[in-house]
Amino acid sequence: MWKNTRFTDLVGVEHPLMLAPMAGPGTAALAIAVSEAGGLGGLPCAMLTPEQVEREFNLIINKTKKPINFNFFCHLPNVISEEADRQWRQRLAPYFAEYGLDPAAPSTAPSRNPFGEEMCRLMEAIRPKVVSFHFGLPDAALVARLKQAGCRILSSATTVAEARWLEARGADAIIAQGYEAGGHRGMFLSDDLATQVGTFSLVPQVADAVSVPVIAAGGIADGRGFAAALVLGASAVSVGTAYLFTPEAKVVAPYRAALAKAGETPTAITNIMTGRPARGLVNRFIRDVGPLSPDAPAFPHAAGAVAQVRAAAEAAGSGDFTASWAGQSAALARPTGAAELTRDLVRNCRSIMGVD
Numbered sequence: 328m329w330k331n332t333r334f335t336d337l338v339g340v341e342h343p344l345m346l347a348p349m350a351g352p353g354t355a356a357l358a359i360a361v362s363e364a365g366g367l368g369g370l371p372c373a374m375l376t377p378e379q380v381e382r383e384f385n386l387i388i389n390k391t392k393k394p395i396n397f398n399f400f401c402h403l404p405n406v407i408s409e410e411a412d413r414q415w416r417q418r419l420a421p422y423f424a425e426y427g428l429d430p431a432a433p434s435t436a437p438s439r440n441p442f443g444e445e446m447c448r449l450m451e452a453i454r455p456k457v458v459s460f461h462f463g464l465p466d467a468a469l470v471a472r473l474k475q476a477g478c479r480i481l482s483s484a485t486t487v488a489e490a491r492w493l494e495a496r497g498a499d500a501i502i503a504q505g506y507e508a509g510g511h512r513g514m515f516l517s518d519d520l521a522t523q524v525g526t527f528s529l530v531p532q533v534a535d536a537v538s539v540p541v542i543a544a545g546g547i548a549d550g551r552g553f554a555a556a557l558v559l560g561a562s563a564v565s566v567g568t569a570y571l572f573t574p575e576a577k578v579v580a581p582y583r584a585a586l587a588k589a590g591e592t593p594t595a596i597t598n599i600m601t602g603r604p605a606r607g608l609v610n611r612f613i614r615d616v617g618p619l620s621p622d623a624p625a626f627p628h629a630a631g632a633v634a635q636v637r638a639a640a641e642a643a644g645s646g647d648f649t650a651s652w653a654g655q656s657a658a659l660a661r662p663t664g665a666a667e668l669t670r671d672l673v674r675n676c677r678s679i680m681g682v683d
């Protein structure tokens with residue numbers, strides 16, 4: 328059995344492995360496959376309405392009774408000024424022209440909403456084993472209600488200071504998200520990218536700084552990374568990018584094509600897709616306008632105008648504007664089923680660690 332059972336005991340799963348929440352590619356099928364294979368599956372809810380979350384929950388509960396994590400963003404809502412939006416659309420004007428689009432047309436892409444009253448009521452009704460957050464924690468009163476409903480609370484920290492902040496506000500476990508990680512940086516106490524730390528350095532420092540279990544995230548894509556994280560003091564790992572290569576992940580064709588070439592393409596932290604720093608495979612848009620641009624409006628507002636160009640480009644078979652979020656270990660991943668990947672990660676980690 329596993330030597331460190333702090334995470335498995337906390338959330339009631341067999342293996343110290345969590346499917347990293349991934350808004351967009353994350354599906355009910357992915358959550359079910361990972362949970363049934365003994366890990367902690369989860370549903371990323373940041374881009375879903377409460378009705379959609381309920382529908383996905385019903386799909387999940389029909390197929391598994393194992394613990395599931397429901398994941399939310401909890402950023403402070405920003406209002407975009409007309410001027411910022413106009414400037415951003417002006418910056419993107421050559422691309423709107425290239426695809427014959429009207430830069431003044433409003434975006435209809437789904438936005439990213441912070442966790443609030445309506446989702447809290449839904450979680451109180453569903454009572455999932457785990458609720459997790461990115462970008463800090465919601466209001467203390469909402470956290471207290473989730474705890475009252477029996478939910479374990481997880482959140483991402485990208486620095487030791489963030490880990491301490493989360494523990495002091497009631498997080499039951501900390502996801503230490505290293506710089507290698509794909510997708511949005513969970514950073515919330517600072518917006519200075521110079522504060523961001525690699526997984527190898529972050530995990531042991533967070534493990535020393537907090538008394539709750541630590542879950543390592545970022546760059547873990549095979550049994551070696553899994554074992555290394557446990558040796559560094561993690562009680563579990565959270566794996567994201569490797570699951571993008573499974574058929575259960577909802578990944579559009581240009582994104583899948585970019586992932587297949589991960590060995591030849593660098594990743595970069597970019598703010599031009601949504602307004603917040605996130606790691607993805609470099610494409611034409613990131614090369615032209617980013618990776619970091621002061622013109623990108625605050626999160627999530629940069630995404631609206633980009634989504635309009637992206638939809639037209641994708642319809643023409645191009646991934647030039649697709650946010651192909653991926654971590655630095657994407658090239659280690661191989662296409663396989665989600666249950667098989669979960670079992671492989673566990674088997675290879677155990678063999679390296681000499682665990683029966």
Ligand SMILES: Cc1cc2nc3c(=O)[nH]c(=O)nc-3n(C[C@H](O)[C@H](O)[C@H](O)COP(=O)(O)O)c2cc1C
Nearest residue numbers: 347348349350461508509510545546567568652654
């Ligand atoms: C496509 C994608 C979407 C993501 N969306 C979310 C999300 O909705 N919520 C969240 O907490 N983290 C999100 N993340 C971050 C992951 O939960 C996790 O920190 C990261 O995938 C771990 O690094 P890895 O990709 O190298 O395994 C996302 C990551 C990716 C790759």
